[in-house]
Amino acid sequence: MNAAPADQIRLLDVQALDVRLSQLAHKRTALPEHAEIESLTKDFAQLRDLLVASTTEESDTAREQTKAEQDVDQVRQRAVRDQQRLDSGAVTSPKDLENLQREIVSLAKRQGDLEDIVLEVMERRESAQERVAELTERVSSVQAKADDAAARRDAAVAEFDREAATVTKEREVVAASVPADLLKLYEKLRVQQGGVGAARLFRRRCEGCQLELNITEVNEVKAAPADAVLRCENCRRILVRTADSGL
Numbered sequence: 001m002n003a004a005p006a007d008q009i010r011l012l013d014v015q016a017l018d019v020r021l022s023q024l025a026h027k028r029t030a031l032p033e034h035a036e037i038e039s040l041t042k043d044f045a046q047l048r049d050l051l052v053a054s055t056t057e058e059s060d061t062a063r064e065q066t067k068a069e070q071d072v073d074q075v076r077q078r079a080v081r082d083q084q085r086l087d088s089g090a091v092t093s094p095k096d097l098e099n100l101q102r103e104i105v106s107l108a109k110r111q112g113d114l115e116d117i118v119l120e121v122m123e124r125r126e127s128a129q130e131r132v133a134e135l136t137e138r139v140s141s142v143q144a145k146a147d148d149a150a151a152r153r154d155a156a157v158a159e160f161d162r163e164a165a166t167v168t169k170e171r172e173v174v175a176a177s178v179p180a181d182l183l184k185l186y187e188k189l190r191v192q193q194g195g196v197g198a199a200r201l202f203r204r205r206c207e208g209c210q211l212e213l214n215i216t217e218v219n220e221v222k223a224a225p226a227d228a229v230l231r232c233e234n235c236r237r238i239l240v241r242t243a244d245s246g247l
Contacts, residue, residue, distance in 0.1 A: 001229040003182045008198075008229065008240045010178050011186055015198045017171040021164060022195050028160040033153035040146040047142060051135040058128035065121045072114040079107040182229060182238075189237055198238040201230075203246040209235035222247050 003011075082104050091097050175183055190197030199208030204218055211234045213221065221241065224230055230239040241247065 002227045003179050003229050005226050007179055011198045012240050013174050017167055020167050024160050024164045031156050033149045036149045044142045047139045054131040054135055058132050061125035061128055068118045068121050075107055075111045201239050201241050201245040206232040208237040
């Protein structure tokens with residue numbers, strides 16, 4: 001294949017622009033905010049699950065407290081009724097009086113036991129409420145951090161995208177000035193060679209594979225016509241000669 005030396009030089013310009021686009025794409029995907037957001041998202045999910053569990057626990061203890069308080073109230077009302085019967089003098093049988101007094105004592109003990117249960121449930125509910133408040137605050141904090149990281153990520157991505165759009169337009173202009181067959185070969189090699197399809201020969205060294213040409217290869221390059229499209233013997237990339245090739 002043959003191409004004017006100027007066209008080959010422009011191919012290096014295309015390559016430089018492609019490298020810049022690759023760098024921008026890498027920077028875009030390697031933003032630290034990506035990892036930060038991922039970590040915060042995991043933290044948020046864990047805290048949210050804990051909050052749901054704590055909220056459920058608080059709700060359960062609230063119902064348990066209500067039930068325990070109702071039990072206390074029922075016992076208290078029964079004790080009041082029994083005491084009123086006792087005080088009214090309506091019960092005259094010694095046996096019935098004894099049974100009634102015994103029941104009042106039993107109800108008092110039962111009421112005390114139930115009130116202890118109410119206090120224990122209230123303590124558990126208070127602890128659950130504090131846990132809910134703490135987790136709610138932590139969830140809000142993590143969400144705020146995630147929102148901030150997302151905003152920073154979006155701003156950085158937008159900047160990279162703007163620059164990439166500018167470089168892409170420039171690349172289109174430069175590529176349009178390169179002969180179609182030369183550009184086609186370059187594109188094929190660029191895919192095969194990890195993004196670099198053309199390299200400058202600089203001081204007898206291929207800048208694609210960074211290997212120096214041996215004396216035989218140097219002589220072959222010297223003997224090649226100026227418009228010959230050369231390939232590096234080591235990496236097979238298009239080898240472009242410049243004034244700094246050291247020939």
